[in-house]
Amino acid sequence: MALAEPERGITNGAGSATPFSDIIELNxxxxxxxxxxxxxTAVQDSLLWDMFKKKAPTELARDSKGRFFLDRDGFLFRYILDYLRDQHLVLPDYFPEKSRLQREAEFFHLRDLCKLLNPKMSEDNSINDEICQSDSEEPSATPVVVGSDCSRTLSIASTVRSPSFESKKSGYITVGYRGTYTIGRDIQTDAKFRRVARITVCGKTSLAKEVFGDTLNESRDPDRPPERYTSRYYLKYNFLEQAFDKLSEFGFHMVACSSSGTCAFSSSDPNEDKVWTSYTEYVFCRE
Structure with missing residues (x-):
């Protein structure tokens, strides 16, 4: 009969010698x-294999609810876990987080996963050698100028064939913000504006992450798949021009905008300032 483990999760079978439960909760x-x-523990010598094979439960970090804690990207860990189940890599059709996922794979010491995410350096070197030294290959899409530096030619070729450039897809991103302003008793005085509290981002998850990257706060919708849409993201900064610069950098242009304002409260006292709330949205498109 299996004995109850002091750890979180379902107990192991009677023949198991590990101090860990069969079902493990991670944060x-x-x-x-x-x-x-x-x-x-499916991949030997990986970081997780070392943690759960070579260490005792008391040696591992825990959160307040007793779950084993890892201070890594919680969204990308789903792909790490999928790979550990059958050692196959399956990603969405449009996945702009590949470089970040490779960094996670390197952290968890998953060498084969790193190879799947990034071509071998030996293959890259052989391709470069063929382009630079061989004159019997099929013509390149980039014109080769006699006497030009080979590395410069490779740089131009890599720019033309850049996966990030070719994989850009069309779509819409809506940027919005809510602000407040006060109109004084004297209507001739200037309105007093308060700073923008938060810039919201609405649209396809993959597009939002492609444009704003690490400056995107996903805490309100942290587990949204790349192919789904969200209206709960917001930026970690409060400058609209900074957001517009990022959208322009990735090929987006503004196609529409709208704004509305409402009085937060009204009073019969004519000497009391009026506080107004405004909400503005800007719609950007990449074709």
């Missing part, structure tokens, strides 16, 4: 995952 960057012990 990865605020995201909770529940998986099997065998899944976490």
């Amino acid at each position: 990865v960057g605020g995201q909770v995952y529940v998986t099997r012990y065998t899944t976490l």
